Amino acid sequence: MSAPVSSIREPLVLGHKTYHDITEDLVSPTEKAPPLSWIMVFIPAVALLSLGSFAVYWTIYVGIGTWNLNRTINWGWDITNFVWWIGIGHAGTLISAILLLFRQKWRTGVNRAAEAMTIFAVMCAGLFPMIHMGRIWNAMFIFPYPNTRGSLWVNFNSALLWDVFAISTYFTVSLLFWYTGLVPDLATIRDRAKGLRKKIYSFFALGWTGSAKHWQRWEYLALVLAGLATPLVLSVHTIVSFDFATSVVPGWHTTIFPPYFVAGAVFSGFAMVLTLMLIVRRVLHLEQYITIAHIESMNKVILATGSIVGVAYITELFISWYSGYIYEQAAFFNRAFGVYWWSYFGMMFANVVSPQFFWSRKLRRNVTFTFMLSILINIGMWFERFVIIGTTLARDFLPSSWSYYSPTWIEISIYLGTFGLFFTMFLIFARVAPVVAVAEVKHILKTGGDQYVGEDAVKGH
Amino acid sequence: MKNRKDIVYGVYSEEHDIIEAVREARSRGMEIYDVYSPMPIHGLDPVLGLKESRLHIAGFIYGLLGTLTAFLGMTWIFTKDWPIIFGGKPYWAVPSFIPITFELTVLFAAIGMTVSFYVVSGMGFGVDNDVLDERISDDKFCLAFDNAEVEADEAKQFLRANNAEEILEKTLKA
Structure with missing residues (x-):
């Protein structure tokens, strides 16, 4: 083996691939019957989805009374899950947009799956505010449209309405970005297919021919959409944090929320990308496309954002002490040592302590350790959202209305159901389209892969 | 107006070979119909004389x-x-x-x-544009000449002299 490699960077595509090998490796999983491992995951995913669908049906049929929310704690698992899923949805756009602008070539190995993950996570997130409204058949009232009620408009000064706009825009832009990136790869599948399969892929490949002018426009579009999506991704979790920060509740009314939410979102999003990609990499044998170098890069992002989140937690505590305002201090005392103390310490351990292991290069490059840590971080970030919502509401202004909340089986089933939705969608996606961006991997093969042809290439790797 | 295009095209496996061929064709003043590739080719646009997209x-x-x-x-x-x-x-x-x-x-x-x-780009759901060669979306690069602009023989001769691996003809609906 004597393919030239760059002397300064670790190759991002291994195994001395040709362009045809890349097509073969990435497209063939969509052409074969699903492997047993896929079926073994798909069945429980659909089972969870069915459970969740029933729980949603029951919530709508009987009403919100099937949940354990009460007059004091009126946001519980629903909004916790909403914020958590939206946070997870942030990694996809971060990888595809921000890393595109920064010219990080390692994004090509994971961007497609991460974008798909974004879209499915936002779908899961969007479910919660909708069913929490109670009368879901009036859900369209959240959009401003001329109506027979006056016209009575929505309240444009409300952070909740900003959220409606932020999330629907985020979903739309992510979908456009993802699908446009997918079109050349769908054309690849089309050109290999026969019969009905060819007709179907032909329909969805939009008539892509690979013309130079189309590629030029395609790259422009990707670049400008990335430029738009970068502030967008930062704005979405900022606006989600406004749901809390624009209120006057001690513990919520803080200016640190926007950056702290955005860092937390990126943190949890990358953890979820790792959880998912480590499984996909194993099941679809993509070790040469999603390399240890990719995993290490993502772990570095986790370390950075995890540390930002840690600093934010400590800053909050410091500011509440420094404010000299006893009600603010009480809110934070309750957070750590109140009725939900376990979620606070769970959050502190999983989000602040655990990512610090990634200072070690050895652990950053250890697949098993990364997988376990990514799950721990997902749990920790869920705790964070619950800490913010649950502990704050449980101890509100009047001690006489203090309360405690734990979910009913309906609420738990809806949450499990969103996992079902998420994995069902992702597994179907992995069957019908390449989970790694084929054209983009080909594009970096000779600049970032082990077929590097630059001037500093060294022979004999 | 004719609604069919007779195309002569050369197939390449390496992007630097096709860039060289494009540069040569342009320096001879030959009108290139299009260049097709499985992924964007870095540095092709200025050689091909493509204007910046608006x-x-x-x-x-x-x-x-x-x-x-x-x-x-x-x-x-x-x-x-x-x-x-x-x-x-x-x-x-x-x-x-x-x-x-x-x-x-x-x-x-x-x-x-x-x-x-x-x-x-003339694309959309269900649009069925003619694909010049099915290997384009896999691993081949194609340099195409329209017979209405460059004589078929001249194109073939040019492609032969410029390292094309295969020289093929196809009629596309325009």
């Missing part, structure tokens, strides 16, 4: 349209159509209009640009 200008205009729609819409609704006092704040509460104005700017620009991209 898609981003369109994007700016769509974005501006979004800004105006959101800001003027909210202004009209809250000052003219149905003014409501929220917490003693002014009707025209500009700072709280900013998030939605931003979101609609991004939304309009993204949708507008994407739709424009597909429309000007």
